[in-house]
Amino acid sequence: MNIIVTKRVGGLARTIITILAASSQNLRPSSSSSSTFVLQVASAFSVTPIDTRSVRQDSYQHNRRSFIIDHNCSSRSYCTRTHQISKLQQHRTKSTMSSSTNNQNQGDATFANASATKNIPTFDGDEKAKATDFANYFSAYSQLYHQKQMLTDHNRMAAYHSAIVGNSEVFKDKVVMDVGTGSGILACWAAQAGAKRVYAVEYTDMAKHARNVVRANGLDHIVTVIQGAVEEVILPEEDWERFGLTLQNGKQQTSDGKKDQRVVDIIISEWMGYFLLRESMLDSLVRARDTFLKPTSGLMMPSHATMMIAPIVDEEERKAQQNEYAAGMEDWKEFAETTSNLYGVDMSVLEADFDREQKEYYVLSSRWAELPTSCLLAECAVVKELDMHVCSVEDARGVGLSVGEDEGNGAPFDFDVVGRSLAENDDGGGLIGPISGFAGWFTVDFKSRTDDAGKDVAPQVPNPAYLSTGPEMGYTHWGQQVFHLPSAIPLLADQTTRIQGTLEMMRTKDSARLYNVRFRFSSSRRRTSSQDRDGDVLMKGKPEELVYQIP
Numbered sequence: 001m002n003i004i005v006t007k008r009v010g011g012l013a014r015t016i017i018t019i020l021a022a023s024s025q026n027l028r029p030s031s032s033s034s035s036t037f038v039l040q041v042a043s044a045f046s047v048t049p050i051d052t053r054s055v056r057q058d059s060y061q062h063n064r065r066s067f068i069i070d071h072n073c074s075s076r077s078y079c080t081r082t083h084q085i086s087k088l089q090q091h092r093t094k095s096t097m098s099s100s101t102n103n104q105n106q107g108d109a110t111f112a113n114a115s116a117t118k119n120i121p122t123f124d125g126d127e128k129a130k131a132t133d134f135a136n137y138f139s140a141y142s143q144l145y146h147q148k149q150m151l152t153d154h155n156r157m158a159a160y161h162s163a164i165v166g167n168s169e170v171f172k173d174k175v176v177m178d179v180g181t182g183s184g185i186l187a188c189w190a191a192q193a194g195a196k197r198v199y200a201v202e203y204t205d206m207a208k209h210a211r212n213v214v215r216a217n218g219l220d221h222i223v224t225v226i227q228g229a230v231e232e233v234i235l236p237e238e239d240w241e242r243f244g245l246t247l248q249n250g251k252q253q254t255s256d257g258k259k260d261q262r263v264v265d266i267i268i269s270e271w272m273g274y275f276l277l278r279e280s281m282l283d284s285l286v287r288a289r290d291t292f293l294k295p296t297s298g299l300m301m302p303s304h305a306t307m308m309i310a311p312i313v314d315e316e317e318r319k320a321q322q323n324e325y326a327a328g329m330e331d332w333k334e335f336a337e338t339t340s341n342l343y344g345v346d347m348s349v350l351e352a353d354f355d356r357e358q359k360e361y362y363v364l365s366s367r368w369a370e371l372p373t374s375c376l377l378a379e380c381a382v383v384k385e386l387d388m389h390v391c392s393v394e395d396a397r398g399v400g401l402s403v404g405e406d407e408g409n410g411a412p413f414d415f416d417v418v419g420r421s422l423a424e425n426d427d428g429g430g431l432i433g434p435i436s437g438f439a440g441w442f443t444v445d446f447k448s449r450t451d452d453a454g455k456d457v458a459p460q461v462p463n464p465a466y467l468s469t470g471p472e473m474g475y476t477h478w479g480q481q482v483f484h485l486p487s488a489i490p491l492l493a494d495q496t497t498r499i500q501g502t503l504e505m506m507r508t509k510d511s512a513r514l515y516n517v518r519f520r521f522s523s524s525r526r527r528t529s530s531q532d533r534d535g536d537v538l539m540k541g542k543p544e545e546l547v548y549q550i551p
Contacts, residue, residue: 142204142205142206143206144183144206144209147182147183147206147209149477150182150270150477151183151185153475153476153477155467155468155469155473155474155475155476156270156467156476156477159444159446159465159466159467160186160189160268160270160446160465160467161189162446162463162465163268163301163302163446163461163464163465164186164189164190164193164268164301165189165192165193166463166465167193167446167461167462167463168193168194169194169462170193170266170299170459170461170462171190171193171194171195171266172193172194172195173194173195173196174194174195174196174265174266175195175196175197175198175199175243175245175263175264175265175266176190176195176197176198176199176264176265176266176267176268177198177199177200177201177264177266177267177268177288177292177293178190178198178199178200178201178267178268178269179201179230179267179268179269179271179284179285179288180201180202180203180230180269180270180271180281180284181200181201181202181206181207181210181225182202182206182210182270183206183209183210183213184200184202184209184210184211184213184214184223184225185213186200186268186269186270187200187210187214187219187223187225187268188213188214188217188219188223190223190266190268191214191219191222191223192219195222195266196222196243197222197224197239197243197245198219198222198223198224199224199226199233199235199264200214200223200224200225200226201225201226201228201230201233201288202225202226202227203227203228203229203230204227205227207225207226207227208227210225211225224236224239229284230284230287230288231284231287231288234261235259235261235263235292240252240259245263246263247260247262247263247294248262248294248295248296248297248298261291261292262291262292262293262294262295262298263292263294264292264293264294264298265293265294265297265298265299266298266299266300266301267285267288267289267292267293267298267299267300267301268301269281269285269288269301271284271285272305272442272444272478273478274366274368274478274479274481274550275307275366275440275441275442275481275505275515275517275550276305276307276384276442277307277396277398277399277505277515278513278514278515278550279513280396280507280512280513282386282391282393282395282396283393283396283512285388286391286392286393286396287393289388289389295453295454296453296454296457296458297454297457297458297459298389298454298458299389299449299458299459299461300388300389301446302388302444302445302446302467303387303388303389303445303446303447303448303449303450303461304385304386304387304388304444304445304447304450305385305386305388305442305443305444305445306382306384306385306386306442306443306444306445307382307383307384307385307399307440307441307442308380308381308382308383308440308441308442308443308470309380309381309383309413309438309439309440309503310376310377310378310379310380310381310415310438310439311376311377311378311415311417311435311437311438311499312371312375312376312377312435312436312437312438312439312482313375313377313431313432313433313434313435313436314369314371314375314436314437314439314482314484315434315436315488317367317369317436317482317484318436318437318484318485318488321362321363321367321484322362322363322486324362325358325359325361325362325363328358328361328362329354329355329358332351332354332355332358333351335347336348336350336351360549363484363486364546364547364548364549365548365549365550365551366440366481366482366483366517366548366549366550366551367481367482367484368479368480368481368482369439369479369480369481369482370471370474370475370479370480371439371471371480371482372471373471373472375439375471376439376471377415377417377431377433377435378415378416378417379415380470381412381413381414381415383399383400383411383413383440383503384399384400384411387450387451389449389451389453389454390451390453397506397507398504398505398506398507398515399411399503399504399505399506400502400503400504400505401504401505401506406506406507407504407506407518408504409502410501410502410503410504410518410520411502411503411504412500412501412502413499413500413501413502413503413521414498414499414500415498415499415500416496416497416498416533417431417433417435417491417496417497417498417499418430418431418496418528419431419432419433419491419492419493419494419495419496419497419528420432420491420493420494421493421494421528422493422494423494430491430493430528431491432491433488433489433490433491433497434488434489434490434491435485435488435489435490435491435497435499435523436484436485436488437482437483437484437485438482438483438519439471439480439481439482439483440480440481440482440483440517441468441469441470441471441478441479441480441481442468442469442478443466443467443468443469443470444466444467445464445465445466446461446464446465446466446467447461447464447465448460448461448464481550483517483519483546483548485546486546489523489541492525494527494528494529495525495526495527495528495538496525496526496527496528496530497523497524497525498523498524498525498526498533499521499522499523500521500522500523500524501519501520501521501522502519502520502521503517503518503519504517504518504520505517505518506518508549514549514550514551515550516547516548516549516550517547517548517550518545518546518547518548519544519545519546519548520543520544520545521543521544522540522541522542522543522544523540523541524537524538524539524540524541525537525538525539526538
């Protein structure tokens with residue numbers, strides 16, 4: 001593993017800890033704790049390991065001078081209610097969508113957080129890719145500090161508790177698998193709800209803590225914690241007879257010396273990342289479903305997921321980003337002038353590249369936010385829906401893409417934002433604005449199967465549950481992802497502004513767990529009194545295309 005400490009050049013000094021990759025020769029992260037793993041790496045490269053706990057504490061301050069963990073750490077658990085650490089993170093390598101792809105640092109490609117087939121490394125990656133994935137993604141989840149952050153998200157906890165314990169008749173005497181069990185709390189709830197056997201799968205050393213939690217709650221006769229990637233899990237041989245594991249047809253089948261493992265009645269998992277797809281844990285969940293879940297009688301919890309976006313007003317934050325970008329460029333000009341005057345070297349040739357970096361860092365990176373509902377300027381638009389019983393790995397690749405491609409026609413959206421009314425007899429309706437950008441979030445449902453194959457076969461869920469990460473819910477650790485526009489779109493009195501376009505979301509070139517989002521849209525204005533959305537246009541802006549990184 002290479003641990004590099006660098007200082008970000010810009011309006012504000014920053015320390016970025018970048019974990020580029022892990023050497024697979026003598027370091028096996030899956031067989032040692034993440035802390036031991038880091039110490040081994042530091043020793044191997046004569047680097048003094050930094051106490052990430054103190055770094056993390058500093059970063060939780062709502063302060064743009066806080067220390068941060070580099071974007072390569074894909075875990076969502078580095079965010080807080082008031083400040084997303086990734087708010088300050090920047091991709092050093094560019095997406096395949098961006099025109100800056102040609103400037104990519106080729107050295108980083110050696111340590112790409114993806115397999116040769118662009119899948120997540122736990123599926124078909126080599127040892128180097130898996131070690132990189134562990135360092136960049138899984139290791140964060142091995143810390144109790146981050147587990148506690150998710151466990152104190154009460155909207156999250158209440159939804160899962162209602163879905164599991166509130167449907168005990170569905171769980172009674174069932175075989176359950178918890179994919180990515182973390183602390184083991186969902187597995188404990190499944191056991192308390194009456195499951196006869198629960199497989200709690202956890203890749204990191206958090207599995208040790210999960211075993212302790214299970215044992216302390218007297219549930220170790222029901223819950224077994226399996227440490228490893230779910231793609232590599234094989235159910236314990238002794239369980240087949242002990243717990244009467246059978247396929248949906250009530251039999252056991254063997255092929256090529258391997259038993260068909262589709263004996264699980266219910267899969268539970270908290271797999272969702274920022275804007276639903278970030279982290280790409282959905283890939284692992286789909287493969288777990290296809291390997292272990294009974295095809296038509298099995299249940300997935302959550303069962304359905306929906307992604308949506310809406311235009312927002314958020315000028316204070318948008319202008320703060322613009323000001324930081326401007327300050328960074330002013331700082332560069334002073335640096336270049338000083339270097340020329342004192343040291344006789346002209347650095348101005350690098351200004352365009354530095355400007356690109358700063359713009360992507362401050363302006364074209366999404367931000368975590370906890371928005372009030374008053375920020376919403378129109379009804380949200382759904383850009384993707386997933387049925388967890390039938391969705392595919394292809395669905396997990398992004399939004400609005402052609403099959404097998406990194407781009408497509410996009411998911412359409414069409415918003416009408418009504419400006420305030422000046423009529424004397426009007427009650428002051430309409431909005432002042434302006435349109436600062438877009439916000440994206442997701443919802444998940446825990447309900448009965450709706451697919452044709454399973455809706456009449458699988459047990460019904462009598463007490464559906466629901467979780468939203470939208471502004472109406474208040475705080476969740478997911479929050480909303482905000483995509484600020486470089487320049488706001490004003491709202492005019494007695495006029496309606498229409499924003500029409502498409503959204504695409506796809507994985508970055510060098511990490512199968514990180515995503516970029518492309519907005520293509522145009523805006524127009526018409527009189528609010530007009531009934532014709534396509535006629536009586538007073539203004540029509542030029543088409544825009546903006547590509548954002550979700551750090």
